[in-house]
Amino acid sequence: MDDNDLAVRVTGLQKRYGDKHAVDGLDLTVARGEVVAVLGPNGAGKTTTIEILEGYRHRDGGDVRVLxxxxxxxxxxxxxxxxxxxxxxxxxxxxxxxELVRHFARYYPDPRDPDEVIDAVGLREKARSRTRQLSGGQRRRLDVALGIVGRPELLFLDEPTTGFDPEARHAFWDLITGLRDGGTTILLTTHYLEEAEHLADRVAVVRSGRVVAVDTPADLGGRSARQAVVRWTESGVRCEERTDAPTAMVTALASRLTGATGEVPGLQVLRPTLEDVYLGLIADDDAAAAATPAPALAMGAAR
Structure with a gap:
């Protein structure tokens, strides 16, 4: 991809604290207009990487271009x-x-309307409340308001919905979707896998200071290519089988097992969830070395 099409390009990023490599050769690209979610356990290097991209922290090596x-x-x-x-x-x-949203709006040449921003993050009823009077979730919404009031081309979101209740989190997702539809590029870190799956065009998994896999949520780690698990009950016994062709298998079961109800008893068809794939990707190095990676995982790790 041409650099003009990229909002973020990171090559060989390094950051050390004494003998510890917080970021150790990390590579990442984010296309303009794309939403990329960065996942990883605590201490993996996510926040350090984001702070370097934001210009808050100096790097020890590698090349970084943001816009x-x-x-x-x-x-x-x-x-x-x-x-x-x-x-x-x-x-x-x-x-x-x-007052705070209006104050921050003055820093930018073409800000969004402060009242529109306050409405967008769900703080209309708290517009006249002092910041210290807000709950943790409400304060988080205010942080988001301050981040978007300048109408940014690129928006960094570091754990943006921490403290949100489910209703507020879904409202926030609608806001982010609207920003993306308007052309804003978004790079976010999150511990909520459902959030990454809902919002992100691509997901990058960071472990030990490196990106070990990057792909769409549906294809991360070869997820879409992994075998399905079909479970059913036959003669009172719970049965399970892995298959590359679950539809054909269910059809065969239906022709053999359906009775008057027309249903296969206890039928379940399961594919690996994003959580299943993610937990495998962040397993410790010894466990990872013992496992045979799926082809898509090996390809993602090489990026």
């Missing part, structure tokens, strides 16, 4: 094109929600 610019030397114009939602902030606790 065509090295964040380490980026200027004010570049920062106006980037929106950032950190894991948590506690600034201006005495300001109201409305």
């Amino acid at each position: 065509g610019v090295d964040p380490r030397t980026a200027g004010r114009d570049w920062r106006a094109r980037v929106g950032i939602v950190l894991q948590g902030t506690n600034d201006l606790a005495e300001a109201t929600v409305s």
Whole structure:
């Protein structure tokens, strides 16, 4: 892909703290207009990588381009094109929600309407509340509002829905989908696999400071190519079989086992979930070495 089509290009990224490699040769690309979710256990290097891309932290090696610019030397114009939602902030606790969003809007050349942003993140009823009076989830929504008020080309979201209840999380997903449909590129970290599956065009899994797999949620780690598990009950015994052709197998079972009900007793057809694949990808190095990777996993690890 041409660099003009990329919002983020990272090659061989390195970050050390003493003898510890927090990021160890990480490669990642994000196309313009794409939503990419970065998954990984605590300590994998996700937040360090995001902070380097945001220009908050210096790297020890590798090449990084964000909107065509090295964040380490980026200027004010570049920062106006980037929106950032950190894991948590506690600034201006005495300001109201409305005051804070309007204050941040003044930093940008073409901000969104502050009232529209407050409505978008579900804080209309709290617009006149002081920041210190907000709950954890409400404060998180305010963080998102401050990240999007500048109408960014690229939006970084670091654990954006931590503290959200399910209703608020789904409302936030609608907001992110709308931003993507409007052309905003989004790079997010999350521990919610359902969130990654719902929002992301691609998912990158980070382990020990490296991207070990990157693909669509449906195909990550060869997920779509893995065998299905068909389970059913026959003569009172629970049966299970793995197959590459579950439809044909269910048809055969139906012709053999269906009675007056027309149903195969206890029928289940299961494919690996994103969680199944993710847990396999972040297994410790010894377990990973003992396993035989699927072809798609091997290809993803080489990227």
